[in-house]
Amino acid sequence: MNRCLKLSALILGFAGMITVSPAMAHSEQHTAQPSAAVVKEQKPWGIAGDRRQITRTIEVGMSDQMRFSPDQLEVTQGETIRFVLRNEGKMLHEFVLGTRTELDAHAAMMIKFPGMEHDEPYMAHIGPGQGGEMIWTFNQAGDFEFACLIAGHYQAGMVGRIRVLAQ
Incomplete structure (x- = not known):
């Protein structure tokens, strides 16, 4: 009987992990801490x-x-920037660096698969009322963007621009 209870608890625990994992793809699982x-x-x-x-x-x-x-x-090529990010809202937001082409493609994937898990050093997920940071070295000159790629946010204009000036 005791063995049966342990097996049931193990199965329920595993089922809970499978059920919760995709839902957390854009929640507390991602912090913007290094x-x-x-x-x-x-x-x-x-x-x-x-x-x-x-x-x-x-x-x-x-x-x-x-x-x-x-x-x-505006930053200068070669600068290493510490971004201090503050989510002043009541919903999850992202700060993702990239080119317009890269961000467009990622935003399209986010609409198709809103719970997709991803975690790269050029993206930070910040919960409501939370803060975080990202450290990035801009070693290429050019015009780039940052955006929140959560479905609907990018499409609503949650985009910024970064100009990296050549040294």
Whole structure:
């Protein structure tokens, strides 16, 4: 009898993990805190930054009016920026760096698969009333964007621009 109860508890626990996991894809599972093992993959808009090389801090607010504040940024090629992110709203928001093409493609995937799990060093998911940070090195000059790609947010205009000036 005791063995049967343990087996039932194990099965229920496993079923609970399967049921909860997809629903948490964009909830508390993603924090904007730096992780110990950040994969540094070169992107057209830069590479994950190192905390010891931060040259400047930029604060960015996110609102339920589907806006970033500020929504226009200018940095110099080679700068490592610490983004301090504040979600001033009552719903989850994201801060995702990229090119217009990359963000358009990712936004389309988010509409198709709203619960998809993703976690890259160039994206931060910030819960309602929460804050977080992202550290990024802009080692490529050009015009890039940041956006909230949660279904409907991007389409409502939750987009900002970053101009990276050549050294």
